[in-house]
Amino acid sequence: MSSRLELIGPQGLRTDGRRFNELRNMNCKPSVLSQADGSAYIEQGNTKCLAAVYGPREARTKAQVLHNRANINVEISLAPFSMEERKKRSKSDKRILEIASAVKQTFEPIIMTELYARSQIDIYLQILQFDGGTVQICINAATLAIIDAGIPMKDYVCACSAGCIDDEPVLDLNHLEESNTPELTVALLPKNDKITLLQMESRLHIDKFQQVMEMAAKGCKEIHTVLDKAVRENIKDLLKKSSI
């Protein structure tokens, strides 16, 4: 037992001092870049992500043009200093490409792409610091940046992860926890509880699944309130500036 890592302490607190159902501290700010059409910066605990959205603009290559709707292009890059080990990662890293395609698939039905036929929407995501939950932070950052860009979408998309430690469902795993326990990432539309992404790469007992799922969904709702507050705050600022 002593050799095994204890993820939950004797007081029922996790390694970073959180309770089971507690999210990491979340900080977000839309409109951080002036060059991009829309941008956002998000921190969830020690995971930090910068998102930039360009478009709708003319497609760069012929092959990407869709004649009835806009093409969504997602690129994710991990900063070389983002992890414990300093390492340059190429953009064609399989793991990163997989996350990018998950983000793309999440947003395709939500963004009203049919309004912008034959154009392209580019979403660039940069992970500045990595501490677990890459997929969820990418989706949350992209949502905020797309809203900031003024691209019509049906609803917010909020993503959150949950896992199971010692038969107990836990919310919002950090890197240490996600490498030792099964992790389930859920992205949903908070207003009508529709799920747009559900991802799990390890095994979880079916009896536990329901609880973990519910916990992740609750986390998404909490994230929604944080994002919504940030967006409203931002537009209030804009209105104040434009009314003067």
Add this chain to the structure above:
Amino acid sequence: MNTKNIVTPGQRLGFAQDYVAGPGTYVRGNLLYASVVGMKRVSKQTAEGETLVLTVSREKQQSAIPEVCSLVSKVIRITPKEAVVSIMVVDNSPCKEDFQGIIRQQDVRATERDKVKIHESFRPGDIIRAEVISLGDARSYYLSTAKNELGVIYAQSIEGAAMIPISWQEMQCTKTKAIELRKCAKPF
């Protein structure tokens, strides 16, 4: 400033039967939702009786995307078969980045379209008013100037001075009085 009117995507705005969905909103089921962040506005549309249009708008406007409507563009280069233009304004709203469009020889004017010579209709640098006729091949929009009110609206002569239209296919330099050929737009 009233902050109550600020809405965010996915926020319910009202019943679909009470309003017409304007820009920035969408209908799902029998309810109307917002699709962008902005101020909620209700305006009356008088054309089709008494209908209320609900729109959500904000300062940061989206760049326009060409659709089938009139637009303003600049001629980039000409070939014997077509003129390549970059689309700058779509329906009075400017595009942030230019889109490329093509005016083919047969789309320059409505009559005697087989006798059209591109170099007698447009020159590189001309500003023209045109219309999108189809969304063309994968890269270009096909445009047409085959209407009286469509064609060159601003051009410079070889001398570099502005020119004024003197007929529907001639323009005169204000400096040298030289006459050059263009397919002119009829002034409104």
